[in-house]
Amino acid sequence: MTTVATEFNYSELARQIAARMSPEALLSAEDVGAMLGYPARYIRETIALAPGFPVAIRLRLNDDGKRSNPRWRRTDVEEWVTTHLAQRRARSGRPRNQTVM
Numbered sequence: 001m002t003t004v005a006t007e008f009n010y011s012e013l014a015r016q017i018a019a020r021m022s023p024e025a026l027l028s029a030e031d032v033g034a035m036l037g038y039p040a041r042y043i044r045e046t047i048a049l050a051p052g053f054p055v056a057i058r059l060r061l062n063d064d065g066k067r068s069n070p071r072w073r074r075t076d077v078e079e080w081v082t083t084h085l086a087q088r089r090a091r092s093g094r095p096r097n098q099t100v101m
Contacts, residue, residue, distance in 0.1 A: 026057060026071035035077065044070065054080055 020031060029040040029048070038047065047053060048070065054077060056070030 020074075023075050025074045027074055027077060028069060028071060032072060032077055036081070048072075052080065052083070 019025060020027065027035075029043040032047070033040045033043045036043070036047070048056060054072050056072060058067040058070055060066075061068050
């Protein structure tokens with residue numbers, strides 16, 4: 001039996017986690033997907049197009065005019081999640097006919 005030794009940089013991992021947890025952090029589709037439990041592709045193609053979802057920020061990468069992949073502010077996404085959940089709770093279930101007695 002062989003043991004594979006791997007070097008893992010815990011300091012770098014901690015730095016990356018702290019950067020993503022900052023309220024002003026810009027999240028990628030992968031990050032938003034991890035928060036919501038969806039694949040990044042579903043975030044880009046469905047969730048990001050939903051009414052009320054925060055507008056994506058696209059940073060310019062170079063002089064060619066190419067833009068980066070979409071990013072969202074953590075605070076905006078968290079606010080959308082809170083609002084979205086409140087709306088879903090308010091309208092849960094099928095409307096019932098009111099019986100008059």
